[in-house]
Amino acid sequence: MVEATRWGREVNGIGRREAEESEGALCGDDVWNGIGESARRPADAPQRTGSGGGAASEVTPEEGEGWRGTGFTRWDAIGEAHWNSSPGCDLNDQIEQLQQAVSDEVCAPELLPFAERLVADVQAVLQYQQQQLGQVHADTANGIVSAIGDRLAQHLQRQDCMRVRYALRNYYRVRLWKAQRHATHYLRESQSDPRCLSPLEEAFLRRYQRNMVHHLNESFLKHVPEPLRRLDDVERNQSGHGTELNMVTAPDLDEYVVARFVHPCELDLAATGQSLPQAFPFRQGDVFCLRYRFVRDALLRGDVELI
Template identity: 30%
Template sequence: MMENDLALSDQGSDAGSEEVLTPAELINKLEEAWLNEKFAPELLESKSEIIECVMEQLNHMEQNLQRARAGDLKISFHHMEIERIRYMLSSYLRSRLIKIEKFFPHVLEKEKTRGEGEPPCLSPEEFAFAKEYTANTETLLKSVALRHMPPNLQAVDLVKLVPKPNLDSFVFLKVKEHQENILVEPESDEQSEYAIDMEVGSQHLIRYRTIAPLVASGAVNLI
């Protein structure tokens, strides 16, 4: 019940180019985005197009189920697949919402300083939510400061007040594209920086900061 191919615009190619995906490939991309977002310590690039295509595909699958004959044994399996996709989708969106609430000033600062051509970290809806959350937090903190703090301590700097994502945390990953000479930072002052090669299919436990660009490019997946 997943017959229609879907097209995603390819941001890494020439303007107007599209990547045509089968439904199975689309769901694989959703799963990769979900796991990467779940295990990355920072908010990753928004995958709005994938989310929109998955929701379109879910509607298509549900319409097919409504037309299926009663008693068809395949119906229960398709219901299970729909629920699996819905779970990944909701978990992905929930993970992003939690990070936005936890790191909102840093997320907005990163979005404001994003270079030309860089993909956005926030969807338009997430950006609106982050701005509203920031405004409400500032209002609350300023009202508390006015009542309980001396005038010279009433200024609120959320970027300094709210902790940043811990990019030095360690993550598990699986390699999709062969990588050579990946510089690894030492874990103590007694060690020196060294380089490693990562073969396709190999798994590693490594500091997130080291491989963050590879996660962004899709060369590795977090697991």
């Protein structure tokens, strides 16, 4: 019974004594990360000074610039975890942005510009958390025994890292699936718009296209006449005068998507053939089913989310 009570004190929160220590630690060199594990603040991290019973003051964006993106967290006196409030350092916001980026990619018929900055920030946070877990594992191997509550918190942190990695892989998986459907088209687009593909995605598509051409040649193209072996031909006037049939397919921008407006904006819907004004106003929070080409620019500006 005594052991169960002691174990319960260690697991449920950080305990009364540890809460008092953590309250004072907010003003010193130690901070608490999101799982309750005490970690040493980086040497270049800005110092916090407490006021009125040890409450920590907020770090300004200028002060937090040196350690932005490290994923460092702190614990307040009651033990609730939250990320540093400086812009660009809130992992919760980054995860929401990553989830929305996945949703936009799944719903949009075309490949959206690669979210390079967002992916880099999430990868930096994951790398930092992995280093923290590796340090804890090394301490355990050297005979430094962690409390039961710390080991439980480390396990929860590993699970959170796995969830974030899954979301990041899902983002890459959806983009590669869409890129393979129109590989030649996106390789052409990447020459005029470098934002369309990341360097790794472009290298992957070039290898994919080369392997596909080799496979088709070995399968049947080598048995057909030379003029018919091209994979990027444009046949004109096949379905009537003034028509053309392009072998390089492009995404259908007239597909319907469900768009949620996060900012008020106006869209030009005159091309729909309906009796609508040229600039149709949309309010924040409106949800409409529209053709993708009408919300494309608003999506790239960040005024619209696809759901």
